[in-house]
Each structure stands twice: as structure tokens, then as C-alpha cells.
Amino acid sequence: MLIIFHILNFWRNLMLDNPLPHSLIEGTVIDRIDWTEQLFSLKVKAKMHPFKAGQFTKLALPTATGGWSRRAYSMVNAPNDEILEFLLVTVPEGGLSPRLDALQPGDLIYVGEEPTGFMTLEEIPETASDLWMLSTGTAIGPFLSLLADPSTKKRFERLVLVHAVRHEADLVYQDRIKALQADLGPQFHYVPIVSGEAVPYALTGRIPALLSAGTLAQFSSVELDLLKSFFLICGNPEMVRDTREVLQNMGYQKHLRRKHGQFSSENYW
């Protein structure tokens, strides 16, 4: 059966202008959410291999020159969900994101078969009891996946989701955040930061400065503690760099498998 499948796939690829690389599988867009002009979510049906909350895969489209344009995107959904969900921003001059933004339900999309990434629960030392998830823009995605995984709430005493965006409209997935607040109660702390306009329920500024001033701890009512706190930092590479520096100045260290520390990070570009 498997041999027939591979032979059929081989012939199918020969007939196509852009043969499908081994690492990609075909998927279908089944729905989309338009949050703002530039921010959107795609719901995709594809038989990707199982992933761990916090991981990412590739999304890809064929190019006019016979190749493939592919980039990394984090899953927003929980690992057991049948439908994959991705949160994206259109980078106006970008090579792939404007093309992904043009996709509509029913359109084909290509997905990396093998998910990857180390921003997962098993990479966090057992000693940490408070998980701080620091994100900018679309990087809230992997944290929503982590929060949707029941193991996360079993594992930590306190969960702090920090989301920094430019405009209030970029504070996406408010319905899920409200559901988490209802489900997790005082275990869950949401810290919205809006840098470009004053919003009554959000902080103003940037993550590194708000962290070093103690404002994130004050707003969330969760103390920073060298033994209890673990930080996942994700998104804008300059935010990641500056936040790591602030944490190091506060005595925290980068986490390595061979030498445990208190923070890990993932750059989006």
C-alpha cells in the first residue's frame, strides 16, 4: 500500500511544475480570521506529524520560478486539535506573508510535515513553578498553544502571559484569554502592553524596561524569584536581546540542557 502511495506521489510530482519537496505536505485552508488590516489567522487541515505545544512548522507556497517560498510559523492550537491554526502578520514588502494573506477557505497551502522547536514544557526545568511568557506581536501564538495544553496548568503554580503590541486592535484572541481567566482563575495573569496608544487596561512601553522597573511584577502581582521564575521570550529579536540582558543583570541565566538557568528564547526574525 505504502509503495503504491510513493509511486503515485512520484508520478504526481513529475507532472507538477513545482515538485513537492519531501519535507512538505499538502493542506487546505478551511477558515481565516481577520483581526486587523495586517493581522490574520489561518486554520489549516493537514496531516502534519504530532507536535508539542510551543513548537513551529513551515508554511509554504510554490513560486512562479518553479521553487518554493517557505517560512517558519508557530501553531496556536493545542496539540490534540484536528485543525492547525496560525497567527500571522503581513509584512508589506515580505516574500511570503502577503501571499499567505491572500489565501481563502478552500485554497491549497503547504505545510512542513515535521514540527520542531524547543520552547516546550519538557525543556523547562522541573524546579520552576512560575512560567512567564513574554511576547511581541504574533509571538503570542506559541504561548496560546502552551496555555491550551492541559499539562501546562498542572505543571505551574502561576502562568503569566505578557503580550506587547503597537495598537489595541493587535491584542488578538481576547475570547481565548477571557476563557483562560475563567478557567484558571488566580493561576493565570494576563499583562497586555500597548506601545502606540494609551489603553486604560494595558501598560504602555516596552517589555525590557517594564521588566527591569518591576512594573510587570507589580501589574501581575507575581513576584520575580530566582528559584521559582522561568521566562520564555519570543518575537521581535531586539526585544528578545534586550530582555535577556535585563534578566542577566537581575541575576537570571540562559537555560541550557547541560546547565540549568531561568530563561529561553526564540527569535521570529
Ligand SMILES: Cc1cc2nc3c(=O)[nH]c(=O)nc-3n(C[C@H](O)[C@H](O)[C@H](O)COP(=O)(O)OP(=O)(O)OC[C@H]3O[C@@H](n4cnc5c(N)ncnc54)[C@H](O)[C@@H]3O)c2cc1C
Ligand atoms: C521559529 C519562528 C517562528 C515564527 N512564527 C511566526 C508566526 O507564528 N507568525 C508570523 O507572522 N511570523 C512568524 N515567524 C516569522 C515568519 O517566519 C516570516 O519571517 C514572516 O512571515 C515574514 O516572512 P516574509 O517572507 O513575508 O518576509 P521576509 O521577506 O522574510 O521579511 C522578513 C522581515 O519581516 C519582518 N518580520 C518577520 N516576521 C515578523 C513578525 N512575525 N512580526 C513582525 N515583523 C516580522 C522583519 O522585519 C523581518 O526582517 C516565525 C519565525 C521563526 C524563526
Ligand SMILES: NC(=O)c1ccc[n+]([C@@H]2O[C@H](COP(=O)([O-])OP(=O)(O)OC[C@H]3O[C@@H](n4cnc5c(N)ncnc54)[C@H](OP(=O)(O)O)[C@@H]3O)[C@@H](O)[C@H]2O)c1
Ligand atoms: N505599525 C507601525 O507603526 C509599523 C511601523 C514600522 C513597521 N511596521 C511593520 O509591521 C509589521 C508588524 O509589526 P508588529 O507591530 O506586529 O511587530 P513589532 O514591530 O515587533 O512590534 C510589536 C511590539 O514590540 C515592541 N518592540 C519593538 N522593538 C522592540 C524592542 N527593541 N524592545 C522591546 N520592544 C520592542 C513594539 O514597541 P514599539 O512600538 O515601541 O516599537 C510593539 O509594542 C512589521 O513587519 C513591521 O516592519 C509597522
